Amino acid sequence: MLEELNEFLNTFQKLPREKQLKILDAAAEAFASKGYYGSGIKDICERANISNGALYKYFLNKEELFIAVLDRCQQIMVEYLYEKHTKIESSILNAIEEYLKEIAEICGKFPAYLTVYANLGSPNMEMFSERFSERFKESGKYIYEMVREAKKRGEVIEGIDERALGFLIDNQFILFLYSMLSDYHEKRFRSFMVIEDEVELTSEKKIAFIMDSIRVFLNNKKEESYPVT
Amino acid sequence: MLEELNEFLNTFQKLPREKQLKILDAAAEAFASKGYYGSGIKDICERANISNGALYKYFLNKEELFIAVLDRCQQIMVEYLYEKHTKIESSILNAIEEYLKEIAEICGKFPAYLTVYANLGSPNMEMFSERFSERFKESGKYIYEMVREAKKRGEVIEGIDERALGFLIDNQFILFLYSMLSDYHEKRFRSFMVIEDEVELTSEKKIAFIMDSIRVFLNNKKEESYPVT
Amino acid sequence: MLEELNEFLNTFQKLPREKQLKILDAAAEAFASKGYYGSGIKDICERANISNGALYKYFLNKEELFIAVLDRCQQIMVEYLYEKHTKIESSILNAIEEYLKEIAEICGKFPAYLTVYANLGSPNMEMFSERFSERFKESGKYIYEMVREAKKRGEVIEGIDERALGFLIDNQFILFLYSMLSDYHEKRFRSFMVIEDEVELTSEKKIAFIMDSIRVFLNNKKEESYPVT
Amino acid sequence: MLEELNEFLNTFQKLPREKQLKILDAAAEAFASKGYYGSGIKDICERANISNGALYKYFLNKEELFIAVLDRCQQIMVEYLYEKHTKIESSILNAIEEYLKEIAEICGKFPAYLTVYANLGSPNMEMFSERFSERFKESGKYIYEMVREAKKRGEVIEGIDERALGFLIDNQFILFLYSMLSDYHEKRFRSFMVIEDEVELTSEKKIAFIMDSIRVFLNNKKEESYPVT
DNA sequence: GATGAATGAGACTTCATTCAT
DNA sequence: AATGAATGAAGTCTCATTCAT
Numbered sequence: 001m002l003e004e005l006n007e008f009l010n011t012f013q014k015l016p017r018e019k020q021l022k023i024l025d026a027a028a029e030a031f032a033s034k035g036y037y038g039s040g041i042k043d044i045c046e047r048a049n050i051s052n053g054a055l056y057k058y059f060l061n062k063e064e065l066f067i068a069v070l071d072r073c074q075q076i077m078v079e080y081l082y083e084k085h086t087k088i089e090s091s092i093l094n095a096i097e098e099y100l101k102e103i104a105e106i107c108g109k110f111p112a113y114l115t116v117y118a119n120l121g122s123p124n125m126e127m128f129s130e131r132f133s134e135r136f137k138e139s140g141k142y143i144y145e146m147v148r149e150a151k152k153r154g155e156v157i158e159g160i161d162e163r164a165l166g167f168l169i170d171n172q173f174i175l176f177l178y179s180m181l182s183d184y185h186e187k188r189f190r191s192f193m194v195i196e197d198e199v200e201l202t203s204e205k206k207i208a209f210i211m212d213s214i215r216v217f218l219n220n221k222k223e224e225s226y227p228v229t
Numbered sequence: 230m231l232e233e234l235n236e237f238l239n240t241f242q243k244l245p246r247e248k249q250l251k252i253l254d255a256a257a258e259a260f261a262s263k264g265y266y267g268s269g270i271k272d273i274c275e276r277a278n279i280s281n282g283a284l285y286k287y288f289l290n291k292e293e294l295f296i297a298v299l300d301r302c303q304q305i306m307v308e309y310l311y312e313k314h315t316k317i318e319s320s321i322l323n324a325i326e327e328y329l330k331e332i333a334e335i336c337g338k339f340p341a342y343l344t345v346y347a348n349l350g351s352p353n354m355e356m357f358s359e360r361f362s363e364r365f366k367e368s369g370k371y372i373y374e375m376v377r378e379a380k381k382r383g384e385v386i387e388g389i390d391e392r393a394l395g396f397l398i399d400n401q402f403i404l405f406l407y408s409m410l411s412d413y414h415e416k417r418f419r420s421f422m423v424i425e426d427e428v429e430l431t432s433e434k435k436i437a438f439i440m441d442s443i444r445v446f447l448n449n450k451k452e453e454s455y456p457v458t
Numbered sequence: 459m460l461e462e463l464n465e466f467l468n469t470f471q472k473l474p475r476e477k478q479l480k481i482l483d484a485a486a487e488a489f490a491s492k493g494y495y496g497s498g499i500k501d502i503c504e505r506a507n508i509s510n511g512a513l514y515k516y517f518l519n520k521e522e523l524f525i526a527v528l529d530r531c532q533q534i535m536v537e538y539l540y541e542k543h544t545k546i547e548s549s550i551l552n553a554i555e556e557y558l559k560e561i562a563e564i565c566g567k568f569p570a571y572l573t574v575y576a577n578l579g580s581p582n583m584e585m586f587s588e589r590f591s592e593r594f595k596e597s598g599k600y601i602y603e604m605v606r607e608a609k610k611r612g613e614v615i616e617g618i619d620e621r622a623l624g625f626l627i628d629n630q631f632i633l634f635l636y637s638m639l640s641d642y643h644e645k646r647f648r649s650f651m652v653i654e655d656e657v658e659l660t661s662e663k664k665i666a667f668i669m670d671s672i673r674v675f676l677n678n679k680k681e682e683s684y685p686v687t
Numbered sequence: 688m689l690e691e692l693n694e695f696l697n698t699f700q701k702l703p704r705e706k707q708l709k710i711l712d713a714a715a716e717a718f719a720s721k722g723y724y725g726s727g728i729k730d731i732c733e734r735a736n737i738s739n740g741a742l743y744k745y746f747l748n749k750e751e752l753f754i755a756v757l758d759r760c761q762q763i764m765v766e767y768l769y770e771k772h773t774k775i776e777s778s779i780l781n782a783i784e785e786y787l788k789e790i791a792e793i794c795g796k797f798p799a800y801l802t803v804y805a806n807l808g809s810p811n812m813e814m815f816s817e818r819f820s821e822r823f824k825e826s827g828k829y830i831y832e833m834v835r836e837a838k839k840r841g842e843v844i845e846g847i848d849e850r851a852l853g854f855l856i857d858n859q860f861i862l863f864l865y866s867m868l869s870d871y872h873e874k875r876f877r878s879f880m881v882i883e884d885e886v887e888l889t890s891e892k893k894i895a896f897i898m899d900s901i902r903v904f905l906n907n908k909k910e911e912s913y914p915v916t
Numbered sequence: 917g918a919t920g921a922a923t924g925a926g927a928c929t930t931c932a933t934t935c936a937t
Numbered sequence: 938a939a940t941g942a943a944t945g946a947a948g949t950c951t952c953a954t955t956c957a958t
Contacts, residue, residue, distance in 0.1 A: 011921070035353040037266035041949060051923045056950065115352045121413040122351050123344045124264035129413045140420035157445065164442035167421035171400045184350040184358040191369035192396040213393035216386070216446060240938080270932060280940045282935085291932065469942070493811040495724035499928060509944045514929065573810045579871040580809050581802045582722040587871045598878035615903070622900035625879040629858045642808040642816040649827035650854040671851035674844065674904060698917080728953060738919045740956085749953065 012058035012068075023048040023058065024072045025112065027065055032115035036066055036125070070128060073117040080106045082142070092150035093218055096169060097211055100176055104203035107180035115181045143170050155218055165217060172210050179206060241287035241297075252277040252287065253301045254341065256294055261344035265295055265354070299357060302346040309335045311371065321379035322447055325398060326440055329405055333432035336409040344410045372399050384447055394446060401439050408435060470516035470526075481506040481516065482530045483570065485523055490573035494524055494583070528586060531575040538564045540600070550608035551676055554627060555669055558634055562661035565638035573639045601628050613676055623675060630668050637664060699745035699755075710735040710745065711759045712799065714752055719802035723753055723812070757815060760804040767793045769829065779837035780905055783856060784898055787863055791890035794867040802868045830857050842905055852904060859897050866893060 012020060026047035030039040041062060045052050059065040081102055107114050120129040143166040150156050156165065178185040180203065193209050195201050241249065255276035259268040270291060274281050288294040310331055336343050349358045372395040379385050385394065407414040409432065422438050424430050470478060484505035488497040499520060503510050517523040539560055565572050578587040601624040608614050614623065636643040638661065651667050653659050699707065713734035717726040728749060732739050746752040768789055794801050807816045830853040837843050843852065865872040867890065880896050882888050 014921090033353060035264065035266055035351070037264060038353060040947080042947085052925095052949095053923055053951080054921075057921065062949070119351050119353070121407065121411050122264065122348050123261060123411045124267060124348075126412045129411075133413070133416045140417070140423075144421070160445045161441050163421055163423060164438060165445075167418075167438070168397070168401070168442040170417075170421065171404050172397070175400050175403065178350060182350050182352045182358075183355045184362070187362045188369070188399075189396075192373070192392055192399065194369075194392060209393060209396070212390050213397040216389045216394075269930085271930095281933090281942090282940050283938080285933070286938065472942090491811060493722065493724055493809070495722060496811060498926080500926085510928095510946095511930080511944055512942075515942065520928070577809050577811070579865060579869050580722065580806050581719060581869045582725060582806075584870045587869075591871070591874045598875070598881075602879070618903045619899050621879055621881060622896060623903075625876075625896070626855070626859070626900040628875075628879065629862050630855070633858050633861065636808060640808050640810045640816075641813045642820070645820045646827070646857075647854075650831070650850055650857065652827075652850060667851060667854070670848050671855040674847045674852075727951085729951095739921090739954090740919050741917080743954070744917070 008058060008060050008064070015058075023050060023055070024069055027069050028072070028110075028112035028116055031066060031069060032112040032119075035119065036062075036128075066128065067131070069113070069116055070120070070132065073113045074132065076106065076110050076113050077117065080109075082138075091153075091218075092146060092155050093211070093215065095146060096214060097207065099173065100207045100210060101203075103173065103177050104180060104207065107177065107203075111181065114177065118178055118181050139170070140166065150218075157217055157219055160217060168217075169214060172214065176206060176210060244287070248279075252279060252284070253298055256298045257301070257339075257341035257345055260295060260298060261341040261348075264348070265291075265357075295357065296360065298342070298345055299349070299361065302342045303361065305335065305339050305342050306346065309338070311367075320382075320447075321375060321384050322440070322444065324375060325443060326436065328402065329436045329439060330432075332402065332406050333409060333436070336406065336432075340410065343406065347407055347410050368399070369395065379447075386446055389446060398443065401443065405435060405439060466516060466518050466522065473516075481508060481513070482527055485527050486530070486568075486570035486574055489524060489527060490570040490577075493577065494520075494586075524586065525589070527571070527574055528578070528590065531571045532590065534564065534568050534571050535575065538567075540596075549611075549676075550604060550613050551669070551673065553604060554672060555665065557631065558665045558668060559661075561631065561635050562638060562665065565635065565661075569639065572635065576636055576639050597628070598624065608676075615675055618675060627672065630672065634664060634668060695745060695747050695751065702745070710737060710742070711756055714756045715759070715797075715799035715803055718753060718756060719799040719806075722806070723749075723815075753815065754818065756800070756803055757807070757819060760800045761819065763793065763797050763800050764804065767796070769825075778840075778905075779833060779842050780898070780902065782833060783901060784894065786860065787894045787897060788890075790860065790864050791867060791894070794864065794890075798868065801864065805865055805868050826857070827853065837905075844904055844906055847904060855904075856901060859901065863893060863897060 012023075015023075023044075027039075027044050029047060030044045033039075041055060042052060044065075045055055048055075055065065059068060081099075084102060119125060120132060144162055147156065147162045147166045147169070151162060175185060175189075179189045180186075186201070189206060189209075190197070190201055193201070193205070195205075241252075244252075252273075256268075256273050258276060259273045262268075270284060271281060273294075274284055277284075284294065288297060310328075313331060348354060349361060373391055376385065376391045376395045376398070380391060404414060404418075408418045409415075415430070418435060418438075419426070419430055422430070422434070424434075470481075473481075481502075485497075485502050487505060488502045491497075499513060500510060502523075503513050506513075513523065517526060539557075542560060577583060578590060602620055605614065605620045605624045605627070609620060633643060633647075637647045638644075644659070647664060647667075648655070648659055651659070651663070653663075699710075702710075710731075714726075714731050716734060717731045720726075728742060729739060731752075732742055735742075742752065746755060768786075771789060806812060807819060831849055834843065834849045834853045834856070838849060862872060862876075866876045867873075873888070876893060876896075877884070877888055880888070880892070882892075
């Protein structure tokens with residue numbers, strides 16, 4: 001079984017990186033717009049400009065293709081998001097803002113992958129999400145550390161548990177991310193910000209709005225806040 | 230087209246309420262566990278104990294059936310959640326806690342519907358979520374009002390925008406809801422709470438954890454907090 | 459699983475007998491001419507004049523369809539062959555001749571089914587032939603009985619084991635059957651009978667040829683033999 | 688077309704004999720176990736340890752490969768079976784027994800080839816069997832001669848046609864061969880011999896059983912029979 | 917000559933929808 | 938109004954064959 005799996009992976013990995021990415025991109029776009037069950041192999045092959053049979057040379061089946069897309073998702077997250085933020089260089093406030101900006105940036109760069117990844121939370125994706133549950137522990141730990149460090153430095157107000165604050169901040173991250181990808185959460189955001197449909201809602205505005213709420217926990221002054229443009 | 234649609238709706242609405250609900254429940258369960266594309270009409274009919282053809286007397290097609298389920302979702306939300314909480318009877322802290330408890334309760338009562346509803350946020354559900362965007366304005370407004378009232382009563386600490394705080398609180402609600410329905414968000418919760426897989430994570434514990442983070446904004450004393458059991 | 463299987467069978471059995479047979483006939487013809495793996499569902503459906511999907515309402519899959527054809531084969535064999543010959547009315551010689559004639563007749567009537575049945579002996583059909591192995595014991599027993607009775611009546615020459623003789627006779631039956639269905643065995647027959655390709659080889663001639671060899675075992679006189687026409 | 692075919696054959700025949708046989712063996716094994724339609728080129732190449740493309744340098748297509756296997760079958764039959772038995776060295780009884788033993792031996796040595804060959808009799812193999820029909824005339828002639836010689840020597844009882852007896856004997860050969868290769872015919876054999884499934888049925892026992900039935904035609908005494916072990 | 921990736925027709929099967937009863 | 942058989946397009950996947958290297 002594992003050998004078999006490798007047989008396919010090898011064929012795929014021998015491809016030029018460019019072509020690999022084209023295929024994964026095509027799959028990610030399909031899965032992002034129609035979901036796993038709604039996406040068809042034929043459609044993906046056409047997007048990737050490869051033959052139907054070729055795909056089955058690269059991946060055992062649709063499921064394995066999807067997992068390959070998820071792996072690429074994770075790789076993107078790690079490369080563009082986590083690795084850049086393992087160290088808090090200045091204040092936690094800045095760190096959070098940077099993190100949000102980074103989320104906005106990778107959502108702009110890889111919307112399809114991020115969408116697929118975000119969709120892992122859907123209840124009928126459990127068969128796939130189990131594979132990636134490890135990551136949560138990491139993510140939780142990272143934010144917890146960030147908060148703890150900040151507390152030591154006196155940046156966090158008294159009387160709040162590090163874990164609870166971490167969770168609260170991560171919730172902002174998650175829903176900010178969702179709002180970049182899903183119309184539903186975008187509208188929810190608008191609703192709270194009281195912004196009309198006609199007015200453009202840039203990610204900068206969203207970030208500023210989030211920072212406004214988070215700043216409360218921190219011993220920071222308003223003037224350092226992110227300027228709303 | 231609209232007449233046609235009504236024709237179907239009428240046939241459905243002439244059914245005894247009990248049978249209507251049986252059909253919607255069956256559909257909700259299917260959609261919840263397998264998603265829109267993954268669910269089959271045949272499966273739904275079998276769950277509902279009606280014939281394949283009967284369903285097409287009641288609904289124009291799968292899409293309309295799904296929308297009917299979504300309508301029922303909203304109805305449940307309104308009936309069991311929003312209507313119960315239009316007035317803040319005591320402090321905002323209590324109100325929030327009550328709201329979370331209510332969420333936990335209806336998740337226990339109607340897990341399938343809530344799951345379907347929660348999935349509307351999935352990016353590939355946009356074709357359906359548009360119909361329900363109205364609700365957000367309501368929801369946002371309600372929480373905003375709640376916060377504003379609380380602020381007037383001096384329950385909220387200084388220097389925080391009502392809307393930002395409302396958003397922050399609603400984010401807790403949303404992700405609490407998700408954690409009741411999706412394994413993915415459940416695990417995320419555990420990760421932040423640092424709870425081992427073997428230990429049961431009751432909704433009471435989750436609520437207490439959330440309340441811990443929220444209390445910070447409020448001029449409340451710890452002793453009123455939700456008792457962790 | 460069994461319920462599921464019944465679900466399909468029921469749908470099929472509700473069909474008018476005529477339509478049932480049309481479908482089985484179509485399948486038998488396809489399987490007979492191209493074998494199990496070489497035959498396609500589409501081809502079968504076209505022969506039977508039903509839609510592709512209909513077939514899957516009647517049978518779980520190609521395998522079950524094939525088994526249904528085999529069942530019909532057996533039914534034909536039992537109805538037209540075995541039931542007619544449970545009693546030896548006159549001499550064993552006549553019985554054998556009658557049996558051969560009967561084989562010729564059902565080969566003319568149901569060539570496809572007989573062909574499918576005969577093919578069960580192919581080594582790559584073992585997955586199916588196991589189901590039908592019971593029949594052999596019957597068949598062997600029946601011929602054994604026939605020979606034993608004949609021996610009692612003094613029709614069989616001395617010094618031959620009933621079982622060995624039964625086997626020898628059954629071999630003639632089998633290869634006579636094969637010669638009606640397969641070009642290969644037909645040619646083999648011709649070769650031994652020394653009949654040119656241009657000359658027609660009727661089943662009567664084959665039977666006479668076989669009877670010639672069998673008569674030796676029996677205390678019969680030549681003049682009673684089957685007349686070669 | 689013929690030139691083309693030769694082009695392929697030449698390429699194949701230039702290979703070292705060992706490699707040729709490895710390829711044919713691999714193909715024979717595949718065809719024997721899964722039949723012509725059920726066998727895949729990929730599988731055969733893997734068994735033969737050659738590349739997919741190489742096979743198409745040696746053979747025009749799957750069909751020609753199959754024919755090459757059949758040619759090898761015939762070659763084996765001629766080399767190991769026919770050529771050894773062109774002369775009756777002692778009595779016909781011994782000759783037959785030797786022939787049966789030889790069949791058992793080559794079935795043990797080349798089961799795959801023999802199986803493929805035996806399957807030529809399947810009705811859906813007619814497209815291939817035509818090519819090999821020549822052989823039957825030879826085979827028939829050979830056995831006919833054997834019987835005629837034996838008759839001259841007074842080994843055969845009176846009143847039986849040489850051709851009919853030849854056919855009868857050949858039938859024993861054929862079905863003995865089939866019983867070595869197919870479960871179906873093995874079971875049929877057991878049924879007539881009244882041997883339980885648990886008891887091993889060696890080829891020696893089968894041969895003894897067959898000899899018992901054949902001996903009747905011959906002016907032989909029981910004591911010369913094949914010893915049942 | 918050899919390789920093995922690529923092709924695409926076609927295989928089996930499912931399923932939303934229609935329709936005769 | 939209800940049934941459930943029928944439809945056929947479309948889905949996933951396989952495989953004999955071709956072709957660039």
